[in-house]
Amino acid sequence: MNPDIVKERQNATFNVEKLTNILDGSPEKTRRRREIESMVLNDPDFQEQDPNFLSRSERYDQAVRKSAQMILKLREFGISDPDEIYYYKNCVHPDRPEPLDLHLGMFLPTLLNQATPEQMDRFFTPAWNLQIIGTYAQTEMGHGWWRCSQRASCSATTPTVLPALTSEDWRPQATFDPATQEFVLNSPTISSIKWWPGGLGKTSNHAIVLAQLHTQGNCHGLHAFIVPIRDMDTHVPLPGIVVGDIGPKFGFSEVDNGFLKLENVRIPLDNMLMKYAKVEPDGTYVKPPSAKLTYGTMVFIRSMIVGQSALALAKSCTIAIRYSAVRHQSELKPGEPEPQILNFQTQQHKLFPVLATAYAFTFVGQYMKQTYNRISGDIHEGDYSGLPELHALSAGLKAFTTWAANGAIEVCRMSCGGHGYSRSSALPDIYVEFTPTCTYEGENTVMMLQTARYLLKSYSQARGGQQLQGSVSYLSRLQPQPVSAGVPPLNIQDLASLVQVYQLRAANLVELAATSIQQELQLRHSQEDAWNSSAIDLVRASDAGLLSVPQALQVSAHIKELLIQLRPNAVALVDAFDLNDKKLNSVLGRYDGNVYEHLFEWARHSPLNASEVPPALTIIVIIKHNQLIGSFFPRSTSLSTST
Numbered sequence: 001m002n003p004d005i006v007k008e009r010q011n012a013t014f015n016v017e018k019l020t021n022i023l024d025g026s027p028e029k030t031r032r033r034r035e036i037e038s039m040v041l042n043d044p045d046f047q048e049q050d051p052n053f054l055s056r057s058e059r060y061d062q063a064v065r066k067s068a069q070m071i072l073k074l075r076e077f078g079i080s081d082p083d084e085i086y087y088y089k090n091c092v093h094p095d096r097p098e099p100l101d102l103h104l105g106m107f108l109p110t111l112l113n114q115a116t117p118e119q120m121d122r123f124f125t126p127a128w129n130l131q132i133i134g135t136y137a138q139t140e141m142g143h144g145w146w147r148c149s150q151r152a153s154c155s156a157t158t159p160t161v162l163p164a165l166t167s168e169d170w171r172p173q174a175t176f177d178p179a180t181q182e183f184v185l186n187s188p189t190i191s192s193i194k195w196w197p198g199g200l201g202k203t204s205n206h207a208i209v210l211a212q213l214h215t216q217g218n219c220h221g222l223h224a225f226i227v228p229i230r231d232m233d234t235h236v237p238l239p240g241i242v243v244g245d246i247g248p249k250f251g252f253s254e255v256d257n258g259f260l261k262l263e264n265v266r267i268p269l270d271n272m273l274m275k276y277a278k279v280e281p282d283g284t285y286v287k288p289p290s291a292k293l294t295y296g297t298m299v300f301i302r303s304m305i306v307g308q309s310a311l312a313l314a315k316s317c318t319i320a321i322r323y324s325a326v327r328h329q330s331e332l333k334p335g336e337p338e339p340q341i342l343n344f345q346t347q348q349h350k351l352f353p354v355l356a357t358a359y360a361f362t363f364v365g366q367y368m369k370q371t372y373n374r375i376s377g378d379i380h381e382g383d384y385s386g387l388p389e390l391h392a393l394s395a396g397l398k399a400f401t402t403w404a405a406n407g408a409i410e411v412c413r414m415s416c417g418g419h420g421y422s423r424s425s426a427l428p429d430i431y432v433e434f435t436p437t438c439t440y441e442g443e444n445t446v447m448m449l450q451t452a453r454y455l456l457k458s459y460s461q462a463r464g465g466q467q468l469q470g471s472v473s474y475l476s477r478l479q480p481q482p483v484s485a486g487v488p489p490l491n492i493q494d495l496a497s498l499v500q501v502y503q504l505r506a507a508n509l510v511e512l513a514a515t516s517i518q519q520e521l522q523l524r525h526s527q528e529d530a531w532n533s534s535a536i537d538l539v540r541a542s543d544a545g546l547l548s549v550p551q552a553l554q555v556s557a558h559i560k561e562l563l564i565q566l567r568p569n570a571v572a573l574v575d576a577f578d579l580n581d582k583k584l585n586s587v588l589g590r591y592d593g594n595v596y597e598h599l600f601e602w603a604r605h606s607p608l609n610a611s612e613v614p615p616a617l618t619i620i621v622i623i624k625h626n627q628l629i630g631s632f633f634p635r636s637t638s639l640s641t642s643t
């Protein structure tokens, strides 16, 4: 054990195990989490080659092998609780998305939320047993977003063939054929090819495809269909299915994100997910109680991503803070030993806010999950009243937490200097695997605008005298203040006072956005144009701080004081996240702090070190010996060599 890190732990002023229990929810939950962890980390079937030294195809193959083992073991150990499955999976594939993510994270949950009992028997049971492997195909090459409700040019009363349809409307179509009781699916244009779905490229044999429903000559907007894409025995693509991998990406190397072109693919009537919307055998369309229910799975994953932001931050600051405790640089005073870099105020100022955010997001993630479970329970009982708030909260928190975490991971990487740039630190991988959360499940700006839409509606209800409940109740309680009213009193030591200032700022920003829309409406006369011209204010309204210059200076001084208070407990606070070394997979973030010897050891495994003279270098050796000069270079080229 590195002596610096030992001293850090000796200086801590609280019981780390108790804090771990609080983070987990209870001592029993900590025990069970560790039990699952050791099932995976001590299982030889999950041993792997360091992916850093593998090609993409090798990484995919290794991940598929581990995922298959994972399913067998989940069955063997009878693990069926979604939280436990999720935890087990995260130990099997630490930090890395894998080919079955979409199957587990979106295919199964979409069936649970939108399938009829008959469809549950036909699809969910075999999918649970991994006979059916599914993905969720919404995004297309030309479009990442869809309307929940029908477009003006795609409504129940608009015949499909009207020339009013624009090129934008040429999205994948599912047209009902009553003669055969089938839907015929087509991707009419290049831009309507499904693009991005995880596990689609090679792994899945089924996809939930979102397509425009056409029946009795009318278009009814976006609906979900279960489409078999590969033969269940041979895994070969079925007729009419053009499918494959979209190629290498920034990260996600283990995942076969794919493309899917549908060419007159026929599926039975009862392959449309019909828990809510229905098509009768004669083609009659039965509306769902809410068109927004089609988007339920995204609300689930967005809620889950809030917790993933916390985990990415916990990992990043564990690595950076432990490393900063054992790294020494630059004499502070001449002749004295070099200090731990964690003693530099600037280093603390980089890392301690990340640490605080990791804690805050952990609790926000738990709150989001409880809210999701509560409101989705109501929805299952037929009460849809909480859906708008759930959508606004999950969309806004997904965007806010992923943006914040995305920036903070990079702060952690840079705070580790050069070694942070090495893949041995794990920080580059954490970044590339985390950053697409800002884009997928709804691009963040678009999500912020969804939250703003809800805030503005709530604002106008509050101004109309309604007493609002839940997360927007502050809009009823607080009267937005004009700038001339000055800044509110603030006690920076008092949490309640800080929350009140945040709420006031939020209310002011919502009012600013509403005023902007009103002004733009007078200028532009169209609600849509006024909305777009106020979009910057709207995004700010969803991301609410209202301080005077002296108050800001007071905050700044208080932060310096807090850095000093936090310093003795920094290592213990990251230890409390209880991230096992094998899960963290970082040379810099090792629990024992023995960084340098393991860094050297890790580098020696680089494939470039497999031979002292890599084969490609023989050409240089030959050139050095002047044997090829005549054939490689024209006679006029003078090459001076010493040999």
Ligand SMILES: CCCCC/C=C\C/C=C\C/C=C\C/C=C\C/C=C\CCC(=O)SCCNC(=O)CCNC(=O)[C@H](O)C(C)(C)COP(=O)(O)OP(=O)(O)OC[C@H]1O[C@@H](n2cnc3c(N)ncnc32)[C@H](O)[C@@H]1OP(=O)(O)O
Pocket (backbone or CB within 6 Å): 082, 083, 085, 086, 089, 101, 102, 104, 105, 106, 108, 109, 112, 136, 138, 139, 144, 145, 146, 147, 148, 149, 198, 292, 295, 296, 298, 299, 301, 387, 388, 391, 440, 441, 442, 443, 446, 450, 453
């Ligand atoms: C069962 C066992 C489970 C075990 C689980 C265990 C382990 C899990 C394992 C793994 C998980 C790991 C990883 C996670 C897996 C996957 C993640 C990886 C990849 C990502 C996959 C994807 O990206 S899928 C594609 C996602 N795509 C999007 O998110 C597109 C975003 N677009 C939209 O949401 C919409 O197009 C829109 C909202 C931007 C615009 O829609 P539009 O209709 O035009 O909107 P408006 O006119 O503004 O609003 C209309 C109306 O609807 C309301 N609304 C909108 N969305 C929703 C919603 N989702 N819910 C409720 N309500 C909604 C909106 O507020 C408006 O309401 P009002 O009219 O009342 O104002």
Ligand SMILES: Cc1cc2nc3c(=O)[nH]c(=O)nc-3n(C[C@H](O)[C@H](O)[C@H](O)COP(=O)(O)OP(=O)(O)OC[C@H]3O[C@@H](n4cnc5c(N)ncnc54)[C@H](O)[C@@H]3O)c2cc1C
Pocket (backbone or CB within 6 Å): 102, 136, 137, 138, 139, 142, 143, 144, 145, 195, 196, 197, 198, 252, 257, 436, 439, 440, 441, 442, 443, 444, 445, 446, 449, 535
């Ligand atoms: C790693 C990864 C995995 C994915 N997995 C899946 C999957 O499994 N299944 C699936 O269906 N999809 C998947 N996706 C696709 C993903 O859901 C989309 O990329 C995402 O929804 C964003 O859509 P887009 O790419 O069309 O971005 P665009 O909407 O084209 O965004 C581009 C820019 O335009 C801006 N913009 C767009 N609309 C508006 C607006 N209304 N107002 C203001 N600004 C706007 C955005 O803010 C952004 O700056 C995945 C993507 C990635 C990167």
